[in-house]
Amino acid sequence: MGEETKTMRGLEAIRLAIEEEMERDESVFLIGEDIGRFGGAFFVTEGLLEKFGPERIRETPISENAILGCAVGAAMVGMRPIAEIMFADFLTVCMEMIVNQAAKASYMYGGQISVPVTIRVPFGTGIMGAAQHSQSFESWFMHVPGLKVVLPSDARDFKGLMKTAIRDDDPVIFFENKRAYYLTGDVPLDKDFTIPFGQARKFTEGDDVTIVATGAMVQESIIAATKLKEDNIQCEVIDPRTLVPMDKKTILNSVEKTGKLIVVDEGCKTCSVSAEIAAIVAEEGFQFLKNRIIRLNTPDVPIPYSPNLEKAIIPNAKLIQGNVKKLI
Template sequence: MEADDEILAAIEVAQAAQEPAEDSLAAAVSSPHAGAIEPERGERRLFYVEAIREAMDQELARDSRVVLLGEDVGKIGGLFGCSKGLQERHGRNRVRDTPISENAIINAAVGAALTGLRPIVELQFFDFVTHMMDGIVNQAAKLRFMLGGAVPMPLVVRGPQGGGIRLGAQHSQSLEVWFAHIPGLVVLAPSDPYDAKGLLAAAVRDDNPVIFLEHKLLYVNSQSAVPEANYIVPIGKAAIKRSGSDITIVATMAMVDVALSAARDLAAEGIEAEVIDPRTLRPLDTETILASVRKTSRCVVVHEAWKTYGFGAEISALIMEEAFDYLDAPVERIGMRGVPMPYNAELERLMIPNAQDVIAAVRRACEGGRP
């Protein structure tokens, strides 16, 4: 009877409420993001995995509501070592090994976020996010909106994606555009340890569901200066990794280093490329990208994911809609061919864009400009 009375009372409140206005929709989708001033990088250097681990360690210590969930994140320390030692420091209640069920993990995390915790979910491989799609897309991304913007959803889903280390078609995919397409989700894709630490801290503190992508090649290859202090990199702010005046290269994740390598070689030819790393794929820093294209009048977009329907298509459409009159050549897109990632080492290298692919696209754009 008490439950019946509660339901009837809720129905009466809903029936008496005013109809929602159209201008209330956008504000109900996502909570605002915190601003930040990025600190100097300093001298201390960390590898990408170390930066991820330090961010989680510091956030677990800073806020007792933060918990880490995932397969083998505790005793083993994660498949790639990102959570090594965290269970010993923070306890089994805060760093929890889970059953092998991604569907159960994400729904437990959604419930935890709704009841006041701030869960971080680790995927062993991001390909397994396919088992989490209902929890992410239909629950986490929409519950704040369905509840009128009144309930936060502080949840981070993080893990490794991408190819380059011979793990085959089911463990090497780049799936960022699936999530960048969904209102209510934040999608972060850091390309170096400094950004990885600061953006992961920002993700944990954000009141929205965050998809946090970590490229496996960056685990292996990326090292940079990282402050020891706890800090955040602002969500929604791109980084200009290299300044230039002749062409803009927009690159994501492991492709940022590829673009920078290409830019160094192009400089020897007298072509100065500006390299922009969006860092946040949703919300996207359109102002930085458009300002660069309006300056250089040319653009190449490079990402590892499949070219067709990829992130590069969104950037190209943005430039066509907002900066068409500034273009001296069509926007070039570089991405993987429309096939699953091969296991064969030579074929895998052939599928993943490289510096020579970027150089060729830049030359086409610079040579095919308006007379």
């Protein structure tokens, strides 16, 4: 029996998840800048103000610490807030509430409370955002025990993982790739469709090379894998979907089969998501490796404005394809 689905863009899938959860649970509310009348910088929350009113779609002044203070404080006393930080780049002005408060409260208060907050953050390149509106900060938050870090790559996963994030009792930082916002996909309409954290998704099967990719790099990897099939090279494209918790098992099982690993992510290379995944495989799956691990990242450079410069530094299908061939 096939599930009932609807084709929609990533940003609409997030909106649908939020809408369903707000209908289901009165303690869910939204807070952020320009999320009401304007509908959010990327229109994710468009129409929600009309539907739920200003009490639950709370527009704020430009005060990121106050936004997250509101969300985290409300979560500490049992609400389930969803806070939007307009661009991942703006996380730098409100790290305090995420790192020292939300992530720590359960542990440092001896398990007296939990903090069921969801922090939504659009990130990544592709809109000529330049150095302060394009960054990929997801790996920073993997370094903070107490947070769960989610990074879906398509519409279906946006919906399923957003619903899990809202229902989860722990603080979740939900990275929304800007390019994935506009990618269409079939999204289940079941109101209880959720995707558990800690389960990677395999997009293609293959015995030759494992490609682990996140965000916009998943689509680039799928394109590369499709092209490589023409040369009879079979790649397994895996999206971890949640960076914390990380589904090591799926990655290690795949590397056991292929013996070769490429990791692709949009963050700059040093201390990136790819660094962590490469380290996991080097540490726990060294015996499976038949060749060196390749990491494909944006180099350690601020994101440039001019599209041709930006394009030159972001990994793409062609780069992935060429590197797979190096490993064969």
